[in-house]
Amino acid sequence: MGDRETDRILVERVQAGDKQAFGLLVAKYQRKLARLVSRMVRDSAEVEDIVQDSFIRAYRAMPGFRNDSAFYTWLYRIGVNTAKNWLVTHGRRGAATIAADNQEAEAYDEAELLRDNDTPERLLMTKQIGEAVNNAMEALPDELRSAIALREIEGLSYEEIAQVMDCPIGTVRSRIFRARDAISAKLRPLLDAAPDKRW
Numbered sequence: 001m002g003d004r005e006t007d008r009i010l011v012e013r014v015q016a017g018d019k020q021a022f023g024l025l026v027a028k029y030q031r032k033l034a035r036l037v038s039r040m041v042r043d044s045a046e047v048e049d050i051v052q053d054s055f056i057r058a059y060r061a062m063p064g065f066r067n068d069s070a071f072y073t074w075l076y077r078i079g080v081n082t083a084k085n086w087l088v089t090h091g092r093r094g095a096a097t098i099a100a101d102n103q104e105a106e107a108y109d110e111a112e113l114l115r116d117n118d119t120p121e122r123l124l125m126t127k128q129i130g131e132a133v134n135n136a137m138e139a140l141p142d143e144l145r146s147a148i149a150l151r152e153i154e155g156l157s158y159e160e161i162a163q164v165m166d167c168p169i170g171t172v173r174s175r176i177f178r179a180r181d182a183i184s185a186k187l188r189p190l191l192d193a194a195p196d197k198r199w
Helices: 003-015 019-038 044-064 071-089 102-107 120-139 142-153 158-165 169-191
Strands: none
Touching: 003 019, 003 044, 003 071, 019 044, 019 071, 019 142, 044 071, 071 142, 071 158, 120 142, 120 169, 142 158, 142 169, 158 169
């Protein structure tokens, strides 16, 4: 049974009044949702509150969820909207951070290739590239930053991003293209890349 099917069963149980089933959904998606929200909100203490608020909103809206889309796509949309509302309410601009998740890195089959290759020069270059990417993402408008984070960091498909952001797929493609182009422009000088080189 796949993740989507498992989620569908859990959602049906929640809709039938099973609170423990919702607890299982929270346990499954809490870290992922926190990672997504942390791309938008700088204050880590606030991220926890926003995630909790997102789950409360999801629980209250659960009777209306029809399983037309994947549960996590629906939940991410609630999380993104809750974070945007928080930013507007507090008059703040979102943040963008790219941090390696050690547990995810260990899960790769090629994990051995990722270890023990760190010379001081490589570490410095990696840090500089990471900072340049973070700065480039912070400079992006909210829509572009959200789209690129959902695609590159959360790994959502274009269709899922369109559902989360409530816009057409063409708009998602355009936002991701523009975000990548802006980030590439910031990285070119650091990598001595040709002006027409895109990643």
